[in-house]
Amino acid sequence: MRRTILTGAALLLAVTACGEQTAAPDVPEGAPEAEQSPREEGGDPQATSSPGDGASPEGQASPEGQASPGGSEEPHVFNRHGDEDGFADVRPTDYVATEFTTFSDMEWSEWSNEVARGEGELLGTWCMDVGCQDDPYDVEVELGDPVEADGTTYFSTYTITDHDDDMSAETRQAMQEADGGRLSVPSSG
Structure with a gap:
């Protein structure tokens, strides 16, 4: 009986371990081992990623194969998530768009030179x-209306194209009055 239990446990362990194997992704030479904010590493304050946001570090291709900053310019957003001075970001998961409006848990279905489309959560001072x-x-x-600031292209407007049924007309009006659909961009100079 003891032998049967041990054999069964070993077999269960082997089957479970086999099902959990995944191939390691191919990482280009010189790529960082873990996604970490360049600010945390004491790096470039204009760097483009924050922990877990899926943004592309400067000089590397984005997941869709489009070049990041320094390559063929795809537009950025000026994100203040975790940094009140703000930084250029592409496809952020968490995005402090203005002093009044924040997007979180974002998933971007499109990010082109003219428009970015995604879905996620919206909150702000206007709905507290x-x-x-x-x-x-x-x-x-x-996101739309790309503009250039300090040599980088940034989206400058946002439009909510669909929302929860529980977002009242009064709340939508308060959002519009707070920032008018304008995104923060760095001031030139």
Whole structure:
């Protein structure tokens, strides 16, 4: 009986371990071993990624094969997530768009030279009275109107193209009054 239990346990362990194997991704030479903010490493303050945001570090190709900063310029957003001075970012998961509006848990379905489209959660100072900090609105958003600032192209506007049914007309009006659909871009100079 003891032998049967040990054999069964060993077989179960082997089968479980085999099912968990995954191939290691091919990492280009010189690529960082883990995604870490260049700010945490004491690196370039204009670097483009923050922990876990899926952004492409400067000089490396983005997941879709488009070049990052320094290559063929794809537009950025000016993100203040974790950095009040802001930094250029591409496809951020968490995006502090303005002093009033924040997008979180973003998944981008398109990021081109003219427009970016994605879905995620929306919250801001304009909806604190209805508790959106604890229960953000599910939205679809479109970024557009690229402008150049300090030699980098940034999206400068956003439009909410779809939202939760519980986002009232008053809340949408408060959002519009807060930042008018304008995104932060760095000031030149």
